[in-house]
Amino acid sequence: MKSRTNIMGLAIILVTLAVCPLTAPHLMAADVENCDLCHKYSGLGRIDESGKKHLFYVNDSLFQQSVHGKVRCKECHSEIEKYPHTNTKKVDCATVCHLIDPSTGENFSHATMIEKYELSVHGTKDAEGNLKEHAEDLAACIYCHENRIYQPVTGLAQKDQGVAQEILDRCLGCHNEEQWARTFYNHFTHRLHQRRTSRRMVELCVSCHEDTERMARHGLTVTGTFHDTFHWQGIKYGDPNAPNCITCHAPVGYFSHQIMPKNDARSAIHRDNLVRTCANLDGLQTCHPSATPSFAQGKIHPADFKIGVFEFKMKGLDRLRKITRGEMKPFQEVRAQQPAPEELTPLDYYQGLILQLIKYFYLMLIGGLISFMILHQVLDYFATRREMKEGGMH
Numbered sequence: 603m604k605s606r607t608n609i610m611g612l613a614i615i616l617v618t619l620a621v622c623p624l625t626a627p628h629l630m631a632a633d634v635e636n637c638d639l640c641h642k643y644s645g646l647g648r649i650d651e652s653g654k655k656h657l658f659y660v661n662d663s664l665f666q667q668s669v670h671g672k673v674r675c676k677e678c679h680s681e682i683e684k685y686p687h688t689n690t691k692k693v694d695c696a697t698v699c700h701l702i703d704p705s706t707g708e709n710f711s712h713a714t715m716i717e718k719y720e721l722s723v724h725g726t727k728d729a730e731g732n733l734k735e736h737a738e739d740l741a742a743c744i745y746c747h748e749n750r751i752y753q754p755v756t757g758l759a760q761k762d763q764g765v766a767q768e769i770l771d772r773c774l775g776c777h778n779e780e781q782w783a784r785t786f787y788n789h790f791t792h793r794l795h796q797r798r799t800s801r802r803m804v805e806l807c808v809s810c811h812e813d814t815e816r817m818a819r820h821g822l823t824v825t826g827t828f829h830d831t832f833h834w835q836g837i838k839y840g841d842p843n844a845p846n847c848i849t850c851h852a853p854v855g856y857f858s859h860q861i862m863p864k865n866d867a868r869s870a871i872h873r874d875n876l877v878r879t880c881a882n883l884d885g886l887q888t889c890h891p892s893a894t895p896s897f898a899q900g901k902i903h904p905a906d907f908k909i910g911v912f913e914f915k916m917k918g919l920d921r922l923r924k925i926t927r928g929e930m931k932p933f934q935e936v937r938a939q940q941p942a943p944e945e946l947t948p949l950d951y952y953q954g955l956i957l958q959l960i961k962y963f964y965l966m967l968i969g970g971l972i973s974f975m976i977l978h979q980v981l982d983y984f985a986t987r988r989e990m991k992e993g994g995m996h
Contacts, residue, residue, distance in 0.1 A: 637675045638662050640685075668749045669792065672785060673699055695743045716743075719859040736819045739810075746806060750797075800837045800846035804828070807847040825903050830961065833902070843887050850902065854884045873899075 640646060641660040648656050665671055676682070677699040681691050696713040703710040720727050726737040734740070770787055777783040798806065810816060811825040828834055836844030852858040853870055855878075862869040870879045876898035882889035890897065 633662075634674060635676055664751060665749070667751050669789070670749050673701065692742075693744075712743075715859055718857070722860050723863050724861060739816050739819060741810065750792075800844055800849075803846040803848055804834070804837060823903065827903050827957075830957070831902060845882075845887060845889060849882070849885070849887060849889075850879055853879050853882050 638660065641658055642662060644659045646658045648658075650656065670678075678693045678697060679690070680697060681689075696711060696716045698709045698711040698713070701710045702708070719725055721729070724740055726734055726740050728734055770784065773783040773787055774780060808825060808828070811822075814824050817824050833845050837846060848858055851861050851870055856870045860868075862872075864871045866872060867874065869875065877893050877895055880890045880893035880898045883891060
């Protein structure tokens with residue numbers, strides 16, 4: 603039985619090798635292992651023991667246009683030796699691949715970037731190289747990075763995210779292989795564009811940083827209050843100059859893979875670096891060029907006090923009376939309702955409560971004005987109808 607299986611397997615391999623050059627010559631550059639023989643089927647996948655679904659379909663036409671389109675499958679999936687695959691491991695992005703780095707003449711690798719990332723606040727290891735507690739909470743490479751498709755070579759960069767064909771033609775004047783010129787020029791222009799919109803960047807970051815349980819495990823506060831800030835309002839309404847998370851945490855001179863804790867002198871949001879970060883003098887966005895130390899101390903993520911609207915309405919006057927009598931120093935009831943990490947000071951609690959009071963004041967003010975406006979229009983409508991009827995009777 604075993605010899606019969608081996609003969610069938612050998613026959614499949616021979617047929618594959620014979621048919622591949624005839625049916626898919628464009629795959630030879632990146633798919634010499636002929637992985638597309640199976641992975642071209644859209645239904646290819648499995649359900650693991652925990653019930654999680656895994657899809658193994660690869661759209662070859664899209665993959666060829668992606669940033670990894672020229673990388674052989676085995677360069678990343680190096681542990682795969684037999685078919686069907688068993689005991690496959692996660693891809694190690696630090697693997698050295700066969701592509702040559704033109705700046706060094708050596709094989710390319712993301713290893714240097716990953717070493718820097720591991721030393722950052724998001725890295726899974728501490729300074730001694732030991733695995734951090736709750737390392738499973740931290741984002742791996744593919745959480746933020748997908749195999750993106752290059753922008754099309756159409757239109758000018760200012761209009762469509764790509765590069766004009768006439769500019770590409772200048773490259774082809776010397777580099778006669780069009781596919782080579784297109785791939786490399788696409789690579790360069792791809793890196794010039796912002797990877798994500800500001801809205802998508804915020805959504806990516808808060809997918810972890812608004813998870814209360816996850817943040818509590820690491821002694822951090824959730825960043826849900828960012829959605830109450832003027833910065834977010836600018837992003838929400840499409841202001842191209844509105845800053846996102848990376849604008850402040852990795853401005854000019856810093857890198858997104860090297861974001862450090864705020865108490866680290868290498869951090870962009872360290873108290874000694876905040877003025878430069880807020881000014882963002884050499885950045886693409888015009889921020890606060892006249893920023894002062896006092897200005898830079900403003901809270902971007904104020905303490906998040908969960909005071910419900912109904913609770914505020916029912917207990918608001920009582921709280922104000924207690925504050926007037928000096929019975930809430932420093933607002934013990936609010937502190938008892940929502941314990942906060944140790945780095946928050948009593949001043950943070952004052953600021954958080956005041957911001958919540960202002961927020962609900964404006965919500966009630968705006969709601970009240972709109973309600974009175976609607977009531978006024980309704981009464982005016984009935985008054986007009988009454989006058990029209992009375993006029994008709996005369």
